[in-house]
Amino acid sequence: MSSSNDTTAPPSDMKITINPQRAAALLQNLSSVQQRVQSAWSSSLSPGTSPSTAAAPVRVVAVSKLKPASDILALHHPAAAAAASSSSSEESASTQQSQGQGGHDHFGENYVQELVEKSRVLPKTIKWHFIGGLQSNKCVPVxxxxxxxxxxxxxxxxxxxxxxxxxxxxxxxxxxxxxxxxAMDENGLEEKLRIFIQVNTSGEESKSGLDPDSPELLSLARLIRDDGRCPNLHLQGLMTIGAIARSKATTPETENEDFITLRSTRDKLAADLGLQNKDELELSMGMSEDFESAVRLGSSEVRVGSTIFGERPPKKDAKVLEQTEQEKN
Known part of the structure; x- marks a missing residue:
């Protein structure tokens, strides 16, 4: 869209400063994760199968919670980072440039207010995933x-x-x-919101999600797939956050029980829904400590944060925009 109502760009006066050294480190970290995903996927192929030269069919969601907008822009729009690097003085890269430069699209956030703020200052070409605990009173706003x-x-x-x-x-x-x-169609602003049902595969009371054997799982899946009741939703698949102890204990020679459980739960749900292909329901499983194990067990999507962005600051210290950027705007 090329009007004043352009949904692919944030406000024209919004500037986000990209640190070229930080951008280079982030891009290298992301590339390393993608290479590890590719290697894990190739190793999961059946014996006798020739290694594919195609990219692994696994989505990497870069979990950017508590990280500044500049980190996200550096990965989503590498050309802006390159422009900052080639400049002799520190300059601001405009976020109004659309991605289209081989950048990363999928980013995950855990807090509704932070996601809303970031979505307002970053390009509309980013594909946001909300992956945090969701309270009922936050559902409509997000x-x-x-x-x-x-x-x-x-x-x-x-x-x-x-x-x-x-x-x-x-x-x-x-x-x-x-x-x-x-204009919505041309700019990829899809009407349906993809939904992953969270499953508590570890049985931990501290974790959200439905029990794998709960009858609510099937009824919820049917509701989401019902165009008469939820015409604005699409059931994308199942998600789990595995037990930390299991993640740390997993090796290339062992399998994570949480991932095995989610896969079998997906297979049963697909059969109960009458799906011809179980892979119509994706598996969102695997984080920084265990994503390679998840890929080997059939994950469709991994959610990786600290391995890409580094350690996070305390929530009270996190800022969407750096202080100098806030002063400029």
């Missing part, structure tokens, strides 16, 4: 206010699904009024 929200991965009740459907409907109505249906 689905309504983040135009380019690609998926919510922590749904564990019909109440939350219905509220997300309501919020997405309000978002769709607003965007149609502002830009028109054709």
């Amino acid at each position: 689905a309504r206010d983040v135009d380019n929200l690609w998926a919510v991965e922590s749904v564990d009740s019909e109440k939350k699904a219905n509220l997300l459907n309501k919020g997405r409907a309000e978002r769709n109505e607003r965007l149609r009024k502002e830009h028109g249906q054709q």
